[in-house]
Each structure stands twice: as structure tokens, then as C-alpha cells.
Amino acid sequence: MIKRSTDHNMDPPQSMNWHSLTHAEVRQALHAEMDGLTDAEVKQRIVRYGPNRLTPPKRRGTLLRLLMQFHNILLYVMLGAAVITAFLGHWVDTGVLLVAVVINVVIGFIQEGKAEAALDAIRAMLSPHATVIRNGSRREIEAAELVPGDIVALASGDRVPADLRLISVKELRVEEAALTGESLPSEKSTETVSADAPLGDRYGMAYSGTLVVYGQAIGMVVATGGTTELGKINQMLTGIQSLSTxxxxxxxxxxxxxxxxxxxxxxxxxxxxxxxxxxxxxxxxxxxxxxxxxxxxxxxxxxxxxxxxxxxxxxxRRNAIIRHLPAVETLGSVTVICSDKTGTLTRNEMTVQRILCAGHVFDVGGTGYVPLGDFSIDGRIIDPDHYTALSMAIRSGVLCNDARLREEDGMWRVEGDPTEGALLVAGGKAGFSQHAGDTAWHRIDSIPFESQHRFMATHHRDGDGESWIFVKGAPERILDMCSSQLNHTGEHPLDVDYWRRMATDTAAQGLRLLALACKRAAPVDGQLAFSDVEGGYMLLALVGIIDPPREEAIHAVSECHHAGIRVKMITGDHAETARAIGAQLAIGVGKPTITGAEIAMMDDAVLRRVAMEVDVFARASPEHKLRLVQALQDDGQVVAMTGDGVNDAPALKCADVGVAMGMKGTEAAKEAADMVLADDNFATIATAVREGxxxxxxxxxxxxxxxxxxxxxxxxxxxxxxxxxxxxxxxxxxxxxxxxxxxxxxxxxxxxPAEHGIMSRRPRPPGExxxxxxxxxxxxxxxxxxxxxxxxxxxxxxxxxxxxxxxxxxxxxxxxxxxxxxxxxxxxxxxxxxxxxxxxxxxxxxxxxxxxxxxxxxxxxxxxxxxxxxxxxxxxxxxxxxxxxxxxxxxxxxxxxxxxxxxxxxxxxxxx
Missing domain, CATH: 1.20.1110.10 (Calcium-transporting ATPase, transmembrane domain)
Known part of the structure; x- marks a missing residue:
């Protein structure tokens, strides 16, 4: 057993790459054990590390903030005019001028107060309570009392109260979009990753302010307060000075x-x-x-x-809500728009775009959750029922599925996992709905998806009373379970090389891949067990899924290019996905995609050059986004930055025009921004630029x-x-x-009104x-x-x-x-x-x-x-x-x- 220590000179927790350390190394570094800290240790550590809360920044007093609003050349001119008109006895003119001065001062005072609310919004994300193990027993405490070395229990619905190194995990999924920009919940494990892994790939960590959407876990606190990832963002926000327009x-x-x-x-x-x-x-x-x-x-x-x-x-009226009045005009002088991907340039609705069967590759038309679209081969529309493997793959995707597709007031939405929802929509396009699956293919039993097994299985009985077992999951896992494949002529031996080649080529195009397989069999013991899914399956298809770009965003990006505005995509998503979406939007075509890890290795001079030459940036952290915005501004650009998460708040505040998402954006992002998009649509930005x-x-x-x-x-x-x-x-x-x-x-x-051809001009030079x-x-x-x-x-x-x-x-x-x-x-x-x-x-x-x-x-x-x-x-x-x-x-x-x-x-x- 590792000996406990009360040494106050231990290395500060923030200096460690916790995601790259084993459990034993973490416990040794923090001088902690699984039965929790003692009360004496907690007292020592609370003195050393302070409470688990974000320190509010120093602010100017209310009177000083009010007086500083008068420090404006326009107001000096107006006050001078008021003095002259008063000297001449034109008291009405004097009154009008003074009222105008007061209105301008009040507006500026209110806006400055709103900007400071961005920091308050981040602090509000901290969980108020936490379940910890101390002195060998479980108890609930105020989250502010957490210290490094505490053992914390997480359950579905909890907000993570501090940065944790996960020690044990049971089907844990954490919504980290606010920090990473990932559109899907992150599946957590206890495995180590490399020290330079981006935040979105640190599967053994749970970060303060994120939300547990499924499962349970035990973790050890490795950072609290200002040393957490959330705290680092708060410090970045505090250090950013607001720019004049x-x-x-x-x-x-x-x-x-x-x-x-x-x-x-x-x-x-x-x-x-x-x-x-x-x-x-x-x-x-x-x-x-x-x-x-x-x-x-x-x-x-x-x-x-x-x-x-x-x-x-x-x-x-065009869904662009302005929070800072001068931002209206600043939009008109924008030379570069840095945009998030998910939900802004894309629909945030996962869609099946390609189904790869043995011998055929099928393209699926339509976007979003509306179940309307055609199936085609090389542009030729086909009937799915005429292709056995395709028809069976669609059926498998609908039946081996826990999501629900619903229509309400003419709007289609998915309840459950977005990837499973995409399979339901594909089934609807082929005429095989969930309703048909529930009646003709009754589900008897299932094995839910688990990250360590990487598949889901369901047992069904068809209209003839025959038993079927369907599975879906990661391609490499499903391939290991299959011995045959289905094509248009029937069942044949599995061609593993063909499927691996197709999987590699499709993944390189930015599509998320799922494999679908089935076998006509019943569980051995009547209940579906892991022994029933060990082998003997027939591979039906690989399904390529992506969050497609908005049609209006494609047009808006083209309009921005025509107006001389560079559009850059900065996303937390994977490089392949970012590159594929960028190509469809005509962003970064023929240019390399730079990742956050590469940005971290660049000095400011190199980054300034790369920021202008490259248009797609992937796996970007808050620090990377902020550095990119600053690099563009150092090059003399007027930058608009879009974002929705807490991780975007520093870059939003630093940008000349920060644009937050109104529908899925966090309060921290909205408070840091100058403009909020009510419809989360990039096309609205182009409209706002025109108005500016x-x-x-x-x-x-x-x-x-x-x-x-x-x-x-x-x-x-x-x-x-x-x-x-x-x-x-x-x-x-x-x-x-x-x-x-x-x-x-x-x-x-x-x-x-705007003159004709206003969006055909080049942006005016920033220093004009x-x-x-x-x-x-x-x-x-x-x-x-x-x-x-x-x-x-x-x-x-x-x-x-x-x-x-x-x-x-x-x-x-x-x-x-x-x-x-x-x-x-x-x-x-x-x-x-x-x-x-x-x-x-x-x-x-x-x-x-x-x-x-x-x-x-x-x-x-x-x-x-x-x-x-x-x-x-x-x-x-x-x-x-x-x-x-x-x-x-x-x-x-x-x-x-x-x-x-x-x-x-x-x-x-x-x-x-």
C-alpha cells in the first residue's frame, strides 16, 4: 500500500497530465487512497489549494464604470456643443444634447455590465453538491469543499463537480460539448492516453461543469477551482480586454x-x-x-x-440578436469569419449518407430527420426492395435500435442517440418504419450497447415465427463476429480485406461508420446472452453517417467568399470529419487540415502565417481557438467568431464580433458574445454582414x-x-x-436600404x-x-x-x-x-x-x-x-x- 503523506510541499496537481497516468500513479501523486481522505487531510488541502470555486475577477466600482463612459470623443464634442448653445441661450438645443449624452452613457454602462455577466455564467456551471468517499464512508458535501485526492461518485444526471481521473466506470457517457464542441456524448473508460491527447480524446477523465447523461463512475479529484479546465477558461476570459470596434x-x-x-x-x-x-x-x-x-x-x-x-x-427580424450596439457596423467590416461546425454550418442531425453492401455502394438522399429521400447507385435511383442486402441492412438498423423518431407540429425529431436516429430515418426513406418493426418484427430481448463490447444486439421474431438476432456496432468488432456476407446472389464467405478497405476509404471521407449483421437463430437459453453473439453472423452492410452541412450554409459561405470574406472552420471534431464537411462547404478545399496538437507546437509568428493560409482546424481546444483569433487580428483582420460552448467563450470575447448560438448555446457563450443567432444558422451571419x-x-x-x-x-x-x-x-x-x-x-x-451589389464588394481595409x-x-x-x-x-x-x-x-x-x-x-x-x-x-x-x-x-x-x-x-x-x-x-x-x-x-x- 502507498503510504499517505501530509507533506505540504507536494507538486501542485495542475502540473500533471493526469490522463496519461495509471490509477496507481495518480494515487501516489496525490497521496490518496480509495477509502478517501481523512478529515485532517481535507483541512490541510483546503488551506493549500483553496475552495473548489472560481475566483471572481477584480472589477471597477460602479461609480468609476459610470464615469468612464464619458471618456469618449463623441461625448466631448456633444458636451462642447451643449456649452456653446447654452452660452447663446439656446436652451432647447442644450437640453437635447445633454439628453443624448446621458442616453449614450447609460447604454454603455449597461453593456459593460452585461459583458461581465459572461464570467458569472461560467461560475454558475459548477455543481453545488458532490457525493464523496471520506474516512471510508460515502457522504454528500458542498462541491466547494472538494480537494485534490477526494474520491467522487458520479451517476446519471450529475454535473461533474471537479476535474476527475476516472478509476472505475460502468457505461459512463458524459456530455462534453460545452468544453470540446463534440456533438455526441463521450464514452468514458479508465484507460490512459498519451500526454498530448486533445481534451476530447481523454476518455479516462471527467471535467468540471460537464454533464453525466448515462451510467455511473468513481473518480479521484485531480484539479479544483481555477486549476480545472473550466477554471482555465475563466482565467482566459478574465485576461481578455474588450476591443474597440x-x-x-x-x-x-x-x-x-x-x-x-x-x-x-x-x-x-x-x-x-x-x-x-x-x-x-x-x-x-x-x-x-x-x-x-x-x-x-x-x-x-x-x-x-x-x-x-x-x-x-x-x-x-432575420434571427440575429445584437447585444452590443457597435457590433452592427463591425459585422460590415468583417474580413474573416471563424465558424464552429456542429449545428452552425451543419444541421446537428446525423444522417445516413452511404450504405456499403457486398458488391454495391448505395447513396442515400435527403438530409436531417425528415424521412424523405432516394436510394441510388452512381446517380441512378433504385428501389431498395430489389436489393436483398440493402433491404436487410435497413431492417437491421431499424430493429436493433433504442431511439425514437417522432413528428410534432410538422417537425421531425429524434429521442435517443442521434446515430440510432439516423438509422431510423433511413428506414423511413425505404418504407420500413419503427411502427412496422414493432408489429411484424416483435422484439423479445436485447443486449444494450456497452463501450467495452462495442455492439448492441436484439432478438426478434418475424411474421412467420422465425427467430432472428441483429447486431450493430463498431466495424472491426462486428467483422470479428461474422463468418459470411450477404450480396444480391445470396450468402457468401466473408471477404475481410474488402470490408476493411471500404471502411478505411469511407472513414477517410469523414463519415462515422457502423456495421450491421444478423443471423437466423434463437438464443440458446431463451434469453439473449453474450454467448449467443460470439460468432456465426452474416455481415449485411457498413453504414456511413455524417452530420451534413446546411443547404443555406453552403450558399452563405459562397456569398461570403464572393464578398471577399474568408470563412474558416474551427471545430473540436475529428480532422477527417472536419475536412469532409469543409469540402462540401467549399472551405479549405485543396488545403491541409491543422489539428489543435499542431497549433500547440507553433509559435505566434508561425501561427499568424498558418492562420491565414489554412481554413480548417480540427480538435481545437479553447486555448487554440483563442490563439487563432488573436493571430488573425495580429495580421490586421477583423474577425467574427461563432461558438456555443463554454470552451468558445474566450475566443468569442476576444473576437471583433463574437457570435453565439441561441438554441444550443451555453449562457457563458451568449454572455461573452456580441450577437446571438436565434436559429443557430451560419446563413444568418451572412445576412447580418450584409446589414452591417x-x-x-x-x-x-x-x-x-x-x-x-x-x-x-x-x-x-x-x-x-x-x-x-x-x-x-x-x-x-x-x-x-x-x-x-x-x-x-x-x-x-x-x-x-442596402444598395444593390453590396455583397459584391471586398471588405473595407480595417485601418481605412x-x-x-x-x-x-x-x-x-x-x-x-x-x-x-x-x-x-x-x-x-x-x-x-x-x-x-x-x-x-x-x-x-x-x-x-x-x-x-x-x-x-x-x-x-x-x-x-x-x-x-x-x-x-x-x-x-x-x-x-x-x-x-x-x-x-x-x-x-x-x-x-x-x-x-x-x-x-x-x-x-x-x-x-x-x-x-x-x-x-x-x-x-x-x-x-x-x-x-x-x-x-x-x-x-x-x-x-
Missing amino acids: PLLRQIDRFGRVLALAIIGMSAATFVLGTLWRDHTPAEMFMMVVALAASAIPEGLPAIMTVTLALGVQRMA RAVYDNLKKFILFMLPTNGGEAMVVIVAILFELTLPLTPAQVLWINMVTSSTLGLALAFE ALLSGFFVWRVLMVSVLMMTGALGLFLWELSDGTSVNTARTMAVNAVVVAEMFYLVNSRYILAPVTNWEGVTGNRYVLLAIAACLPLQIAYTHAPVMQGIFDSTSLSPLEWGRVLGAGLLVFCGAELEKFVIRRTRLASHLVSA
């Missing part, structure tokens, strides 16, 4: 540049006006304040929020609308000061223009500046057109002897009408709007213009407004001239679009 980074840079430009313009205007043109400092100060107020894009945060919120609503691109387009359109309008107003005043002209606009009139156009016109662009050279040109051009129209009209009227107030009224209206026309121009950045769709395609544009017109009419003709702004009524002829100034901007903008389109077309033809 491309849009927020762009807006931040844009805001800084714009703020400097506004300050510089205002200072230069003040100096020129006072020192060069001898305007009074008071007059120039008021004008500079008005100019600054007009130039500050106080409408941008509101428009951005509205645009993103509208995108959220549209995505929600439309959102970004609309934000660009708003900025291209806002800056020239503000620039036009500023240039009118600056030119007048430079050339010592009468000011065409007073400070109050500048603020009126700004208020009317910002509150009515610009908002309409948030409702702009919001103010590109083209943007600067467009802003300057339209600003000059607006200035020319308004200032030219003002000077023309003065030269005709019109009063200054009337000329100013016409200048104000010229600017506003020009903005109305330019709003229509702004619907498309380059496409023409000189058609019915261009004019009427967005009804909100027409509504915005309709709302703005009465305000301008009131400004011009209402006595109250005339008293406030010194405006005067205009004649129809004068209104006509105002309209002409607006048309100047419209025609100039459309002409510029035409020239750019022709230039780009000519350049494309030359390069082609």
Missing part, C-alpha cells in the same frame, strides 16, 4: 481631426476678422461661436445611434451629407469676412440652419480612415457649390438694391434648399439618383424634406420668426431664385458622380 476607432480619429480643424478655423476667423477687417471683438466672438456650433457634428452621435438601432431591429455593410454605408452617407452642409455655412461667413463683405448670415441664422437640417434632414439617411481623399474632395466640392449658390445669390440681391435682411433671408433659404437637394444626392455615394428609384426609394427622405419645408416657410413668413431672426417674406420670383441655388448643388453633385463613374470604368477597362 473599427467604427468607434474611426469616429474617434475623425472627431479629433475635426475638433482640431474647428478650433483652428475659429481662431483664424477671429484673428482675421478683428485684426485685418476691424470687426469688433464682441461681434467676431459671437460669429466664431456660431461657426463652431455649426461645424460641430452634434447630430453624428444621435444619427449613429439611430442607424445602429435600426440595424439591430432589421437583424432581429448597409449600416456603415448609411453612416458614411450621413457624414458626406453633414460635413458639406456645415462646411457650406462656414465658407459663406469666412469668405464674407476675408473679402470684407456684408455678412450673409448672422450667428442666430447659422444656428437656425444647423438646428433645422440636423434635426430633420440627416436622420432620413439612417433608413436608407473615415475621411479618405475622396471624402475630402466631396466635402470641399459640395461646400463650394453651397457657398457659391448662397453667397452669389446674396451679393446678386444686394447689387439689385434688395435690403440686407431680404438678401440674408434668401441666403438662409438657399443653404437649406441646397441641403434638401443634396439629401437626395446623398442616397447613393456614386450611383445616380436621377431616376424614379433614386427619388422615391427612401420615403423617409421625402418625409424629412416635407417636414423641413414648413419650418422654412415659417422662418420666412411668420411674424414671430421675422422678429427673432430679422427675416422677411419672399416673392414667388425670389423663391424661384432660391430654388435655382439648390439645383446648382444637385446638378453639380450628380455631374461629379458621373465623371467618377466614367473615370473608374475607363481605368477598369485599361487594366483588364
Whole structure:
């Protein structure tokens, strides 16, 4: 017997590869025995290792979190605008701006609190209780009291309370999808595996937070709290800093540049006006304040929020639930999508795709659990009843089966093992249902599947009273039980080499294999026993089963490729299965498949190169997924990551856009994600990317609308000061223009539908500046057109002897009408709007213009407004001239679009 030890200097449990050690080695390393620890040993170890719970991370206090929400350039701009409008006595504007600031702060505060809930969701997965053996007796304790060396008993329905090295197992199956991504429960044993075996292949281990779905076991605790696999994931989550989105980074840079430009313009205007043109400092100060107020894009945060919120609503109608508002736009800039396989790219419904009989290979049509599909040979549809071996194999798969196939409300679902469900669906396609099996082929007895025997057997009696024994299981096990095979001419001696070759070729294509066999015989003692299944069977078929890709996912992957987005599959499944599914989805075709073990051997530089070159990654652990996402981001990619398990949570949080599954996803995954797919469908991601691109387009359109309008107003005043002209606009009139156009016109662009061909573009470069050279040109051009129209009209009227107030009224209206026309121009950045769709395609544009017109009419003709702004009524002829100034901007903008389109077309033809 190994001597117990109370040495506090023993090696920490987390330093061991427990899955590679024998039971004796584990007991020796932990100084423990099968009769359990003593109370004294437990006390010592609880001091050494701490309680079996995940340590909550250090968090900022509530007040600090709230104050940090104000640290945003957009909010600084809005607060600056609020101070200026308050100084000028425009209290309504001030109130609106402050409310917008408060709303943005509250939204950010709430979202940060939700992100922290991901860690809480992981801690909630720990089992609250555990059954242990201590001092030689069994007792139930709080799971937090477990220590390394404790002996824990597991039973069906238990959540594993700590990481355990299994010592004895009885038909134990553990649902580990949350950690490994495996779609089927893992069958456990007590055998050792190699030290570098991936987590999904460590059959002698049971991990904290996973669920026992069948059987019983005894295990020794080898890791608790933060040293468990679940704890390591929790630590990874704690160490990941949330990334800013491309849009927020762009807006931040844009805001800084714009703020400097506004300050510089205002200072230069003040100096020129006072020192060069001898305007009074008071007059120039008021004008500079008005100019600054007009130039500050106080409408941008509101428009951005509205645009993103509208995108959220549209995505929600398409089963994409956005949890973090800026993620809407980030989706539009995604360059790489890393997707889980099971249930996202595939249906998560095991399906028989191929049945291999002696002499024939049959393809099975149809996907999922709907029992509809054809049987074919080389594309030629056949009747299964005309092929004896096929018909008998289908019957065997249905009868030797414990699952149930049910239809409820038009939906087919399987109760029981998904692989057995696939056999039932294949039987339904051939017309042999479970119901027929229960009546004409009554089951008398059975031997359930056991991992050490690797087969299931059932005893039936047919309609003639003949006894049959059917078996199904692992091909190599069933081959050992068979002495003959059935083909279209009858029973023949078994050709072992043929079946092994077929099994190898089919497994290499990623299909899970089952062998089916039978013999016409009755149990020797009346009850089915292992002695009845030792030999003498006739092999019927090998069945190839796979979780097939979704049809819509195939189309969505193609659409993403067309849009210049790389799609990568990162799964915990086996490499052969991942490669086969990838080929059907056109992911990674002609490229190698990399496993998690290979990733672990790569340094960061090598992984960065491999991450871009390879598209299919298999047997990936949480650390591997996280490293892959970080490697892609280090290469400058904008990464969307999908996942459903706890193992996916670190990568989801690290990615630019984390996408969790809503139907089968864990709470930890959902809380770590920015978006949740209500239908667990990859096609929904492609739809969301399209919507994200439309959102970004609309934000660009708003900025291209806002800056020239503000620039036009500023240039009118600056030119007048430079050339010592009468000011065409007073400070109050500048603020009126700004208020009317910002509150009515610009908002309409948030409702702009996606342009045609939006998914034919390449993703925009992640580092692309919001103010590109083209943007600067467009802003300057339209600003000059607006200035020319308004200032030219003002000077023309003065030269005709019109009063200054009337000329100013016409200048104000010229600017506003020009903005109305330019709003229509702004619907498309380059496409023409000189058609019915261009004019009427967005009804909100027409509504915005309709709302703005009465305000301008009131400004011009209402006595109250005339008293406030010194405006005067205009004649129809004068209104006509105002309209002409607006048309100047419209025609100039459309002409510029035409020239750019022709230039780009000519350049494309030359390069082609």
C-alpha cells in the first residue's frame, strides 16, 4: 500500500497530465487512497489549494464604470456643443444634447455590465453538491469543499463537480460539448492516453461543469477551482480586454481631426476678422461661436445611434440578436469569419449518407430527420426492395435500435442517440418504419450497447415465427463476429480485406461508420446472452453517417467568399470529419487540415502565417481557438467568431464580433458574445454582414451629407469676412440652419436600404480612415457649390438694391434648399439618383424634406420668426431664385458622380 503523506510541499496537481497516468500513479501523486481522505487531510488541502470555486475577477466600482463612459470623443464634442448653445441661450438645443449624452452613457454602462455577466455564467456551471468517499464512508458535501485526492461518485444526471481521473466506470457517457464542441456524448473508460491527447480524446477523465447523461463512475479529484479546465477558461476570459470596434476607432480619429480643424478655423476667423477687417471683438466672438456650433457634428452621435438601432431591429427580424450596439457596423467590416461546425454550418442531425453492401455502394438522399429521400447507385435511383442486402441492412438498423423518431407540429425529431436516429430515418426513406418493426418484427430481448463490447444486439421474431438476432456496432468488432456476407446472389464467405478497405476509404471521407449483421437463430437459453453473439453472423452492410452541412450554409459561405470574406472552420471534431464537411462547404478545399496538437507546437509568428493560409482546424481546444483569433487580428483582420460552448467563450470575447448560438448555446457563450443567432444558422451571419455593410454605408452617407452642409455655412461667413463683405448670415441664422437640417434632414439617411451589389464588394481595409481623399474632395466640392449658390445669390440681391435682411433671408433659404437637394444626392455615394428609384426609394427622405419645408416657410413668413431672426417674406420670383441655388448643388453633385463613374470604368477597362 502507498503510504499517505501530509507533506505540504507536494507538486501542485495542475502540473500533471493526469490522463496519461495509471490509477496507481495518480494515487501516489496525490497521496490518496480509495477509502478517501481523512478529515485532517481535507483541512490541510483546503488551506493549500483553496475552495473548489472560481475566483471572481477584480472589477471597477460602479461609480468609476459610470464615469468612464464619458471618456469618449463623441461625448466631448456633444458636451462642447451643449456649452456653446447654452452660452447663446439656446436652451432647447442644450437640453437635447445633454439628453443624448446621458442616453449614450447609460447604454454603455449597461453593456459593460452585461459583458461581465459572461464570467458569472461560467461560475454558475459548477455543481453545488458532490457525493464523496471520506474516512471510508460515502457522504454528500458542498462541491466547494472538494480537494485534490477526494474520491467522487458520479451517476446519471450529475454535473461533474471537479476535474476527475476516472478509476472505475460502468457505461459512463458524459456530455462534453460545452468544453470540446463534440456533438455526441463521450464514452468514458479508465484507460490512459498519451500526454498530448486533445481534451476530447481523454476518455479516462471527467471535467468540471460537464454533464453525466448515462451510467455511473468513481473518480479521484485531480484539479479544483481555477486549476480545472473550466477554471482555465475563466482565467482566459478574465485576461481578455474588450476591443474597440473599427467604427468607434474611426469616429474617434475623425472627431479629433475635426475638433482640431474647428478650433483652428475659429481662431483664424477671429484673428482675421478683428485684426485685418476691424470687426469688433464682441461681434467676431459671437460669429466664431456660431461657426463652431455649426461645424460641430452634434447630430453624428444621435444619427449613429439611430442607424445602429435600426440595424439591430432589421437583424432581429432575420434571427440575429445584437447585444452590443457597435457590433452592427463591425459585422460590415468583417474580413474573416471563424465558424464552429456542429449545428452552425451543419444541421446537428446525423444522417445516413452511404450504405456499403457486398458488391454495391448505395447513396442515400435527403438530409436531417425528415424521412424523405432516394436510394441510388452512381446517380441512378433504385428501389431498395430489389436489393436483398440493402433491404436487410435497413431492417437491421431499424430493429436493433433504442431511439425514437417522432413528428410534432410538422417537425421531425429524434429521442435517443442521434446515430440510432439516423438509422431510423433511413428506414423511413425505404418504407420500413419503427411502427412496422414493432408489429411484424416483435422484439423479445436485447443486449444494450456497452463501450467495452462495442455492439448492441436484439432478438426478434418475424411474421412467420422465425427467430432472428441483429447486431450493430463498431466495424472491426462486428467483422470479428461474422463468418459470411450477404450480396444480391445470396450468402457468401466473408471477404475481410474488402470490408476493411471500404471502411478505411469511407472513414477517410469523414463519415462515422457502423456495421450491421444478423443471423437466423434463437438464443440458446431463451434469453439473449453474450454467448449467443460470439460468432456465426452474416455481415449485411457498413453504414456511413455524417452530420451534413446546411443547404443555406453552403450558399452563405459562397456569398461570403464572393464578398471577399474568408470563412474558416474551427471545430473540436475529428480532422477527417472536419475536412469532409469543409469540402462540401467549399472551405479549405485543396488545403491541409491543422489539428489543435499542431497549433500547440507553433509559435505566434508561425501561427499568424498558418492562420491565414489554412481554413480548417480540427480538435481545437479553447486555448487554440483563442490563439487563432488573436493571430488573425495580429495580421490586421477583423474577425467574427461563432461558438456555443463554454470552451468558445474566450475566443468569442476576444473576437471583433463574437457570435453565439441561441438554441444550443451555453449562457457563458451568449454572455461573452456580441450577437446571438436565434436559429443557430451560419446563413444568418451572412445576412447580418450584409446589414452591417448597409449600416456603415448609411453612416458614411450621413457624414458626406453633414460635413458639406456645415462646411457650406462656414465658407459663406469666412469668405464674407476675408473679402470684407456684408455678412450673409448672422450667428442666430447659422444656428437656425444647423438646428433645422440636423434635426430633420440627416436622420432620413439612417433608413436608407442596402444598395444593390453590396455583397459584391471586398471588405473595407480595417485601418481605412473615415475621411479618405475622396471624402475630402466631396466635402470641399459640395461646400463650394453651397457657398457659391448662397453667397452669389446674396451679393446678386444686394447689387439689385434688395435690403440686407431680404438678401440674408434668401441666403438662409438657399443653404437649406441646397441641403434638401443634396439629401437626395446623398442616397447613393456614386450611383445616380436621377431616376424614379433614386427619388422615391427612401420615403423617409421625402418625409424629412416635407417636414423641413414648413419650418422654412415659417422662418420666412411668420411674424414671430421675422422678429427673432430679422427675416422677411419672399416673392414667388425670389423663391424661384432660391430654388435655382439648390439645383446648382444637385446638378453639380450628380455631374461629379458621373465623371467618377466614367473615370473608374475607363481605368477598369485599361487594366483588364
